[in-house]
Each structure stands twice: as C-alpha cells, then as structure tokens.
Amino acid sequence: MKELRKIFMNGIIDENPTFRMVLGMCPTLAITTAVSNGIGMGLAVTFVLVFSNLVISLLRKAIPDQIRIPAFIVVIATFVTIVQLVVKAFVPALDAALGVFIPLIVVNCIIFGRAEAFAFKNKPIPAIVDGLGMGIGFTIAITLISAVRELFGAGTLLGVQVMPAGYMPMDLLVKPAGGFIVLGLMLALMNKLLPKKA
C-alpha cells in the first residue's frame, strides 16, 4: 500500500508530467484558455492513461518486445477513439471546446511515455495507480494554468464573472504567447516551492 501511495504521489509532484517532465506541451498550451477545458481535457487524458496502462500491463508478457511500439499505439488509439466518440455523443459542448485535441491525445507524450517507462514493466495494479497519479497530476497542472489564464485573460472562472465589472482582461494571456509565459512562470514557481529531489 505504501508503495502504491508512493507511485501515486510521484505522478502528482515528483514526476508531474507538465511541471517536471515537461511532457504533453501541445495540449497544455492550446486548450488551457478556460478552466472547464482544462478539467475536461485532464479527465480525458486520465481515462486514457489509466486504461491503456492497465491493458498494456496486462499484455506485457504477450507483447513481443520488437513490436511493442505499434502495439502501444493500437491500444492507446483505441481508447482515445472511444473517448472521442463518447464525448461527441454525450458531451457535445466539450467536443466543441476541445475539438481536434481529443484525437491528438493519441500522440500525447505522457501516455506513450508512461506506457513505455512503467506499464510495460510493471504489474497491473501499480500500472493503474501510476496512470491515475500521472493523469491527476496532469489535470491539476493544466487546471492551474487554465485558472490563471482564464481569470486574468477573460475575467471569469468556469464561465462565471469573477473579476469586477471594470476589469480590462489581458487578451495576451488567452493567446499562445500568453500560454507560454504563464507556463514558464508556473514552472519557475513550482521549482521554487517544491524543489526537485536531487
């Protein structure tokens, strides 16, 4: 149990995909313009992470080493497509907001990276926990970034006007350049607050 806890917290802090490993930058920059998008994307990625980790871990003895890359891709792509179809069918608002970035989860380095680095070499339960930890770590990270960008860039949080009426939103923050800046600042902040263990 302690082991599992360690694995879980690893994904949240020590090896946080966004702030430590700097993986999955593409969606991080593109969709973090609103908190609802951040949460939605984070949950989609977590879902794919957990299930692809699980399946790959279960099949780790059955997948020959030479064809592991195509096998990972098949598994990940299948889960992503399932997510995409379900979102399109039942949560069209999220589909409209995330648009092309849902299918792009397939090539999200986080998922591929964890499959190769962890799931392929570990038992199912730890793999699931790792997926959960990474996914939630990613969700927290991009939600934080989205919160900053939405609050100061549009004056709202989750669509609700938070800043006083007279507030002039900083347009720059909701554009890609602003995304970079916020990300950089948050990385610096994270390094200061939670220094890497040597």
Next chain:
Amino acid sequence: MGDIVKLALRLFVFALVAAVALALTNEVTKGPIEAQKLAAKMDALNAVLPGCEYTQIEYEGLDEGSSLDEIFEGKDASGATVGYALTAAPQGYGGPIPITVGISTEGYITQTYVGSLQETAGLGTRVGEDEFKSQFIAIAADPDTLHDDVDTIGGATISSSAFVNAVSEILTYSKNTLGIAPNAGDKDAVLAAAAAAAGNAEPVVTTNTYDVTGFGPMKVEVAVDDAGKIVSVKVLEHNETPGFGADLIADTAVFDALVGQDIAGAAIDVKAGVTLTSKAINSALKAAGPQVPADPYTVKGFDKFTMEIAVSDGKIASIAVPAHNETPGLGADILTEEALASLVGQDLATAKVDVKSGVTLTSSAINDALKQAAAANGIAVEAEETGAVTEPTASVPAETAETAGNVYDVTGFQPMKVAIDVDETGKIVSVEVLEHNETPGFGADLIGAGFDALVGQDIATAQIDVKSGVTLTSNAINEALKAAAAAAPAAEAAPAAEETAAAVYDVTGFQPMKVAIDVDETGKIVSVEVLEHNETPGFGADLIGAGFDALVGQDIATAQIDVKSGVTLTSNAINDALKAAAAAAPAAEETAAAVYDVTGFQAMKVAIGVDDAGKIVSVEVLEHNETPGFGADLIGAGFDALVGQDIATAQIDVKSGVTLTSNAINEALKAAAAAAPTAEAAPAVEVIEAVPAAEIAKTYEIQVKGMAKKTFTLNVSVNEEGVIVAAVCPENSEDKGYIALTDEALSALVGQKVTEAKYDTVAGVTVTSNAVNSALDAIAAYVRNEEVQ
C-alpha cells in the same frame, strides 16, 4: 522469417480486438452523435428562421468549389414560405467556419448563426460574436450592396473575409436562383419578430392585490402575465392561526404549484382545518381571473329567490345567491357559498344538485335555475340522469319515498345514517354518511375521506375494504351497501332499450357446458360467461376461469377466441356458442349496402353500408379495373379505417399515384352521404368542447445509410405530443430496400410515439429497415433532449 510472421500475427490479433471494441463503441454512440448533429442543425435553423418548419431543398446549379452546403426552406404554421436558411462552411484561418444565414422572402437577411470555430481566440473568433453578426441583420439580401453594409474585422482579415465572401455567395444564390428581390428590412422590427417567435418576448405582467377574508383579513397579491398564466401568488399580510392557516401560507410549495397555471379556474385545494384561509386565497385567485358577468335567474324554493349564475365556455364560472328566505338549517345551508362551490367549474349541461330530503324545494329550485341558465346560454341539457333519488323502486320524485328508500341506519362504533344512491342500472351514484359519531382519527377519518371510489360500482357487489382500526365503521358501511343492494332493483332489469337478457347456449367442449352470451342491440358483445362446465382444471377450466373480457365490445358476428393447443375442445365450444349467438342476434342495423357507380382510372362499383346512426359499416369495391401496383393496391388494402366514421364527413386521403382511384372512392362516399338518413343532430354540448388535435408537427430530415452505402433521406414529421404524423422518403433510390421506404411501408410509423416507434424489419431488406430504425432513434434522442431542456 517465421519470427516476422509470428510477430505480424500477434499484432494482427491486437488490432482485431481493438477493431471490435471500436465497432461496439461506434454502435452505441452512433445514434446520439446523429442526434447531436441534428440538434446543432436545428439550433442554427431556429436561430436564423425562428418558429418555422424546415424542409431541406436542393441547390440548383452550384459551381464546383462553392462553399455552400445545405439549404432549407422555412415555412410557418400555415404552410407559407417565410424564408430560406442557407449554410456554408468557408475555410477560415484555423479551419472551416460553419455559418447559417437566414433570408426572408421579403428580401432581407434575418440573422446569421455561427457554429463552432477553430479560429484564433479573440481575433478570428470575433466573427461569432454579436458585434460582427449584428451587422447582417435586416440588410438587403443583395450581394452588390453587401460590402457597403458590412465591415470586416481588423486583425482578423482572413476569418472575416471568408465569412463575408460566403455570405456574398449566399446572397448571389438567393437573388439570382431563388429570385428573392433584395429589400432592406427594419432592423428593430426584425429583432422584435425574432424575439417573439423564439418566445423571448418579455411577457407583460399584471399584478394586483386583493383584500380577502380567511380566518381574519388578508392581502393576497396575484401576478398574471398577458397570456393569462399565473406568474406569482403571495400573501402580503395576514393574521391566520399559526399551526393552521399560517402554516398553509408559509408553505411555498402550494404557491409554487400555481405558477404557470391558467388564472381562469386556478385554485388551491381546500383542506380541512384551513378551510377559511384556503378559500380566501381562492377568492383572490378568482378575483384575479377573468370576471364573467353573472346573470340572475329567479326561482322558487321554499320561497322565491334569485340565483346569479355566470357561464363561460359552457361551464359554470360562478354561482351565488345574494339573498334568500330559505329555512336556516335546511334550505339555507345548501345555498351558502361553500355549498354552491361544488357547482363551480361543472358543465352547465350536466350540472345539478341532488334533491335531498328536507331540502327538496330548495334543491329543485337550484336545478331550475341551472336549467334556466342553460337555456339562456343555448346549451341543451342532457336528459335527466335518472339519479337514484328519482327512481329506484318507485318512480316518485318526492323525497319522502326516497329517504326511507336510501338512508340506512347502521352501527359502527356508534349508530350512523348512511345515504346510498343507486341508479336504475344498479350502479352506485353516491355514498354519504349523513350522521355519525365515529372516532376522529379512526372511523371519522375514513368517513371524512369520502366514498368516491364506490361511485360507478355495481351495488350488488360493492364493498369497501375493512381495515384494522376502522373495523366497526367499515363493516357498518358495508352493511349499508348490502342493504342498498337488497333494496335496489335487480341489476339485470335493464331499461327496455337495452337488449341485455343473456341467451344461454348448450355446447360441448371436453364435457357439456352452458355458455351465457349477452349481446346489445347493435350486435356488440356485452358479456360472455360460462355458467356450468366440467372442463379439466389446468386446461379448459383455466381458460374459462380467465374470463372473456376481451370479447366484450366485439361484434358478435365476427367474435371468436383463439383456439389454443391443449384447450382445443373448450375453445371450439366457446366459439360454437359465439356463432350460435351471432345467428340469434338481431340483424345489425340497416346495413343493406348501397352500390355506387363511380369512375377512377376505369369504371368501378363501390358498395357502402351505413347504419342508421350515419356511421359507415362497410366499404367494398365490388368491381374495378384499376391498375395493379397503384389503384388496385389501394383497393386491395381495404377500407377498414372508414368503418365507424361518420358518412357525412368520411373521406380517404388522395395520394399521388392513385389520384383517380381515391377521388372515385370519395365520390362514392359523398353519394352515400347524400343518400344516408341524416344522423341525429349531435347535442349542442359537443360544440363547446371541440379542441383540435395538435397538428403542428416538426419535420426532421435525417440521412441514413442503406444498402451498398447509399444514403437516403427520411423526412419524419412529429407533432407536439411526440406522435409521428408522417414519414416519407423523398428520394427512394434503394434497390431492394425500395419496398421498405415506400410511403405505404413508412405509413406504418404514423401514429406511433416517436420515442417508442419501431419500424418492423422487412424481410430481405434488413439493412434498410435497420437504417430507418436508427433514424428514428436519432430523432427520438433529439426529441428527448428537447423535452429535458
């Protein structure tokens, strides 16, 4: 080599499993995705041409590379074309920009709608914002003046230019091909009309405060909108008793329930313990509603008095006696506002008070006033419902015979007087406890709850459940019921008009049986009962035990039960009895069918049988030479739908392809109508009630894949109640699937609720039939979503 093959095989297996998982997911999500697309499309259409019925039409003569996508014609409720909605998806900066433009037939753009954008946030996405879109509202639908009327967005040139160019293309099509002459509209008028059609108009709300008296004086504020619906009801000031009226006033649920109701007739339940308070609130509600002028009618009870009765829509809107001289404790008690309140809302044609002992004169006077009011309002009063009061054993209307006849002294916990009224067919009209001393909380509550459930039951068998805690009281009531049953005329003695003497037929199933079959004079089965039998338990005996309720109401001439294996002899015996009854039954009314010579595609002889009530009994084509596949098929399908209809108005739909034949049938029907004896004039009462069925239907156009990946379009029209009123496939280009998509085949869907509709799979064309079902699913999903919203 072997290695590579093994690896490839492994990978193949993974891919296969993945493919299956995806196929399953696709199956589940296909319908909802279609529904979402449909919803998005409907959103766009409703935004640009609110409140219309949309039918998709075809573009004519479009260039290759045109960004125009779909075009819809918008018709209003009367079927007149109001405008067109054209969609286009020009390429913007980050992706296609889905736009829908509405053009009114009067020559201006009604509104533009933008779907989901992939443009740069804050720049390109501004084309979706009102600031940009409002430039287009009400401008002339002229591509030549477009650029004068609209500006592109600085910093978002590509996105906005793409938008404007697409609109220009749309306007060119509208001006040149659709032929709509450009004509700028009044922007405010267009916006107002759109808001009204979309139901966004701010309703005008009238708020008034009424001084009423409950336990004490109260001020009640009622707010009503201009459609006559209650917006809010509040008690501003009151002094009602805490624990009683005060609690009712504090109960927000009671007042919330009123919101949205029609103010005319709105009222809250008057509950015991808060009578005065509830009534006060109801008087405020009445005062807020439409005031119908009351007319005075003078009648004589014990003494002369005037009743003021207001009638609205054939119903009693208000009834009051301002002054009278009836005896306190007797007639005076039934003239109070409380006593008369039960008449409010009733149909004037049938409203009356029971003539009770001790208040005969006064009650008769009230009924007299009601009759006068009915006459004054041109309402035919239904023949006096032979209420028990007037007729059980003797046909003496006076109360003396009555009271002795229908008040029963029984003893529950304490002595009680129970009044039971029974009509002449033995059905209970009312059960009332006149006097009792039962325990509050027990028997008294049982009595207080009333005996409405007994009304309509057969006195011969009516009983109430004996519940613990109220045993004595319930038993007493049942005793009274039994006494009434004993006193009531034998249920069988039916009025002369009704042929109800059941005939008994001796038939043999497994063993000899006696079957009693009752048929009324129109030849419909009233009851089927096996009086004596010796059939085998578990087989024929069970069939008999299940009863023959399904036969009741059927025509004796054709009624039969299914002969099931295991009970063959018994079922056959029942059917023999039915046939014997049919032979014995009086010939169905005047059914000699008259033959009419009409001409469809060729000469035809149509035989139409009409009964003496003017209802069609049969329609048969005796001779014809119509074309097989067209008129011949129409005739072959039979005219069962016409049976039972009124000959005066019966007509069949004239469908294309069978125009001549259908018209010929209708001619024959008209000739029969002219020849038929005029049906009895329907009682005037009916005129008041006529409410046309919701015919406003929304048409959903949905594309599904049939055989060989060919897509076809289904137009399904669904009315407000969610029932399918029409389903057609405009371009039936399937090969084998053709037969599943004909108008006739799809007409099987008409009348079904769209959320439950199932299209039976036609053998040999499964794929096409399934495609129809998935179309139905998508529409149902969309309709459900709409309802939830």
